[in-house]
Amino acid sequence: MRKKSFFQKAAAVPHIMWVIMFIAAPMLFVLYFALTDAEGKFSFSNIAELSKYGNVFILSIAFALIATVICLLIGYPLAYFMSRQSERAQKILMVLVMLPMWCNLLIRTYALMALLDNGGLLNSLLVKLGLDKVSIVGTNFGVILGMVYDFLPYMVLPIFTSMTKLDKRYIEASHDLGCNNWQTMTKVIMPLTVSGVISGITMVFVPSISTFYISQKLGAGKIDLVGDTIERLFQNTSTYGVGAAMSLIMMILILISVGIMNRFSDDEDKTVKRGGIR
């Protein structure tokens, strides 16, 4: 192989500096704070402290799972619908899906609050119609709604991409061999768009499990997820180490779940080798 020229090496320097300063170094800090006690000595005391927060972890995982499943149930049919439209209509729908992403997450969440709050648009409309108010903000439902609202595009886009890449001939072939529309969906389209589903799930699950803003605002401070807890722990210097430990465990959890998802897409290939889907 040809040696890289000086210029080629030099071009990578800014990026490497960036990675060291803003990604590697903070992670090492997290690791350091997580595994040392107040005197700076190596210790697992911070990790041990986390046992108090077991239910927070469980709640976070549950919320993230529910939000991901709902995103999938809404996003998959939507992506399918979009992929069946004319190219022009696809572009318009694509913009509609992406539109919320052009707006900052915090502002979007505030907007959702303005809609759903006790004195918000929805409730004033209900009152005008002579109906009872619904309280959404401050409930589990409100938080999950916020997650779904904020992260749905991340589910739709990868699935849509894998749908548009799907060769139309496979669909024709399945009709030709006797599949009606539903059977074509379950036997051909779904198995061939698994990769899109997997990246969609990853892209929704990861931000959902680590969010703190949505749960703070739409949970009205009543619902404590991992993200909120970490934020609070870091606001107090004496619990810095525990916060770091919690962040560390969080990162490990996310790595494991991404790993599991990747295994799924590998398995897809292995099933084919073994004998396919029955």
Added chain:
Amino acid sequence: MEKDIVISLTDISKAFDGETVLDHINLEIHDKEFVTFLGPSGCGKTTTLRIIGGFETPDTGDVYFDGKRINDTPPYERQVNTVFQRYALFPHLNVYENIAFGLRLKKTPEETVREKVQEMLALVNLKGFERRRVTTLSGGQQQRVAIARALVNHPKVLLLDEPLGALDLKLRKDMQNELKRIQRQMGITFIYVTHDQEEALSMSDTIVVMAEGKIQQIGTPVDIYNEPENAFVADFIGESNILDGMMLSDYKVKFSGHIFDCVDTGFERRELVDIVVRPEDVDVVSKDTGMLTGTVTSVTFKGDYYEIIVDVGGFKWMLETSDFVGVDEVIGLDIEPEAIHVMKKSEYSGKFGDYSTFSDEMDHLGDIIDEEDEE
């Protein structure tokens, strides 16, 4: 309606974005027949096939299957199966599951599935490939899987859309024989789409020659070759010298400044006609005894014969001869009455003429043109 007609198309027209692709097609296909739709890119042959398969709806006209109108029957309820142009094998399933796909949908018992899949694998010479992923197969093997996947459902009619287009020449010849064998063995109607005239001539019972959305001629390979209906068919099937001529009376025709005996009757006196003479039907004789004389302008060795171009009064003839002649030699041409085929003038008259611009290269380029843009 005749009893053994499986599919009939009546007055089918189809346009895409205002462009006419099929122009009032009428066609009957008989049971257990090997029918080929033959024509250049964009002639509408694939669209006709897709209408029979149910993937396109005709703008006008009706499609009948076993005497029943099936215009509105979706593909999955039709008793036809398709072998797609580039196979469209399901990449998430192995060879066995691809072939079993149609049977599984019909809730066939596992025992029967295994039996039938094995039977199909034997038919297409792919025993032992059950567990292979379809993406690891060669083009020829994928082709066989596609055929097995369609045939296992025992369709009344099998549609094949340029199934051999992606294979190399040697493999294509083998597969042609194999397809013909399978068709006889299974007793199924095959409707085959190709732009390769040689393939059409060697495999078909009936050839439907198409151009510009219209059927130009329907007939057996021998009929189509020997009795082309117009200049287009004559030019498209095999090599032809196509000349302007005039019928003087029955059995007498004048072209190239010479009056020939011929076997054609039934034309008006002095009617202008197109004359077709196949290159292999012209005898090369000495310049003194020939009906026509001309100068040889090129000689190409073709293995068992020479292909020569002869300039006769400005018109370039193509001849095939086993005798060697040199370039610039003046020779005589003799044409038997049976070798002269007289055709009515058509919209294609004058579009195909002599071989003055002919080159082998052009011919091959024409074969490569992808049919993908058709539709």
